[in-house]
Amino acid sequence: MNLKTWADRIPAVLQRDYSLIFLAYTASYGLMLLNRGIYWEDWLIYNHTAADNIYFFRDLGFFMSWPGYLYGFVGQFAAPALICRSVTFISFLTAAFCLNGVLATIKELEREARLLIVLLFSVFPFFTFRIAIGTLHYTLCYGFFFAAFYLLAGYFYGGKLWRRLLAVVLFFAACTTRSFLVFYILVAAYIVYRDGGRLLRIPIKYFDFFILPLVVFLLNKYFFPPLGEYAAENYNAIDPLRALMAPLIMVKSFWVNVVCVLRESFFGHGAFFLLFILIAAVLRLLVLHGRVKNEFTGNELKMFLVGILAFAAAAFPYIVIGKNPMPGSVDRFQLLLPLGSSIMVYYGLKLLLGRLSRPIVILILLAFIAGNMRTAIAYQRFWYKKTALMEYLKASEEIKNHSTFLVADRTVYMHPIPYELAFYEFAGFFRAIYGEQTRIAFYLPGDIDSITKIRAFGRERFNTRDYRPVPPQVRLIIEKGDGNLDVGEMARLLRAEWLSPSTFKERVKNVVKVSAVEVKVNR
Incomplete structure (x- = not known):
């Protein structure tokens, strides 16, 4: 099958959706493909031997030290930073495309809702640290997870065994980054939703999918624990008290990561923007009265709760080990936040504003894209500052x-x-x-x-x-x-x-x- 024949099989409306996703994502993050910079912890990996990196990730407790082999391979090339950023760019774009395909299988989602959620997902200004070469293994796992999710969704349609097997392999690879073991609850929920059969029979019918996180967890615990100084400091150990406090911390995390990002995306006028939304919601309720209910299909609150579940599954694995997701130098802990945040923002605005939410969401998308472009320019400026400093150090x-x-x-x-x-x-x-x-x-x-x-x-x-x-x-x-x-x-x-x-x-x-x-x- 040639490329044209394959493309012709995609409905025109989906082709337009994928084009919009590509354009929005590329506008947000395309500049990273021109950036040759080395940042922060990159210097703990960059310019090191493959053996050194393998030992490093072995001590960190990664499954078979696979990131060490990855960085050893990439390090053989003349421009490892550009290779890492290209792979990262493709991984996140793949995740957006695959999520679009998965959400298309959820009957409660209309096309416009699906498209706007995926657009928010693709450009939400989280995890700016993706530009670092030292996060490549996380970004690959991110792409693996959503690609596997897409294959799983396809399996429910076609029932082809190869899709199921490949989905299991990719989910396994994704879960070697341990935060995905909690995020995997979304996969279990999706299987229950799509199968629609008796709840007790579903885990047996999809035994391979349900046993997978347990297998990965046990392998990591008994065969790939942290070693050396990382074992001594209980690296990434779960804090029971933080686990109990997690619901309260999640509320704070939502405020810090979502509300504050919305506020800061409007060039210092975000507080007025949020206030405008609240005032508009109150006025709409007062003016329209009973007609407000006619604007809803009945699925909005249900999908908002799905967003809460996705956000909780994304934040919880980091909260319990004392690595709260937040903007700044540790924003890599925001890795899994975009999905839940996008669903909550879209349906939160939908519940508040009804049909008026569409232009607001589009305005937010444009603000996010502009903010991501500013961030990309800031990272480029930072690299030029470092380059100038190194030129002095050399002479x-x-x-x-x-x-x-x-x-x-x-x-x-x-x-x-x-x-x-x-x-x-x-x-x-x-x-x-x-x-x-x-x-x-x-x-x-x-x-x-x-x-x-x-x-x-x-x-x-x-x-x-x-x-x-x-x-x-x-x-x-x-x-x-x-x-x-x-x-x-x-x-x-x-x-x-x-x-x-x-x-x-x-x-x-x-x-x-x-x-x-x-x-x-x-x-």
Whole structure:
């Protein structure tokens, strides 16, 4: 079957839906495909050997250390960051396409509702950290899960054995990221919904699907537990008290992740936007009175409850181990939030505003897309700041002749989120530049004691294998350079980065200005 014949089998209305999903998603995240940056914990993986990464993920307790093999394979190529981002882009797009197919099988969902939910799902500004290469294994599992869900939905139509078998394999692969073991409750609920038979017989009829999470859980617990220091610190251990408090924490999590994201997506005017929605809902109820009921099909509240279930299944596995989903430097814990959040936002607005919810949802979609584009530009700006800093480190005699540096960074405002570079990032810079692991930089003199406590010196993982602790010798002061990183200059730098690397290196140096001052030791 050629591509045209295959495409002709898709109804025209679905082709339009998939086109809209592709355009919205690409507008939101397409810029990441041009980003060559290395961020945060990437430096614990990037530029490391395959064996080192395999040991790292073995100690973390990953099934057969498979992410280590993945990063070892990707690391053989000249542009691992671009490969990782391309795979991540495809994984999330695949998830959106597959979710659209799954929701099409739910009779309570009209086409418009399905499409708007999937569009929200695809562009909800969660997990901006997906741009990091070190999250590739999570994004792959995300794609696996929704691809398996789509195959399961297809199995109920066609009943072909290969779909069932492949769905089980992909669900198994997805559940090697342990948060999917809880999220899998949506799969069980879907099977019960689609089968429609006697409840007690369904687990037997679909034994392979129902036993799968238990099998993965037992394999992880007894054959792939955390090792070494991660075992000593009870890495990802469940806290019973947090499990009991989870419902209350979930309410807070919804506020922090969904309500606050909605508020912040409207350029500082989100509070007025939310207030407008509440006022419109009250006025509509007062003016229309009894006619309000005629706008509903009776499924809105049911689907809103489904959204609550999906949100709870997404947040719970992180809450019970003390890793609450939230924006910022730990937003990777938002990985599973888009589905439940999208359903709740759509049907919450539907219940409040009825037919008036459509333009509001479209406005939210546009705000999300614009916000995601701003975030992508911010990450690109951050990488250019890092590149300029590394160009200085490469050329500086003070850097070549010393090993321990204090940093005063006055350009933190260039970061996508307000945080300071970690010591292992600086060590990663030095390793990438000099091919050595003998230098380190940090912000406060006392930081060296904190780094010593976590036994980070003399370790390949932190790029400090050959470093010997000494008092700070040089203070690096990072300030804004002569270059102005507005959108126009960013576009020119991006063009030069891809088409004229020598021109790029000369221009990017102007992004920051670095001065080195010898640290005087008190005697």
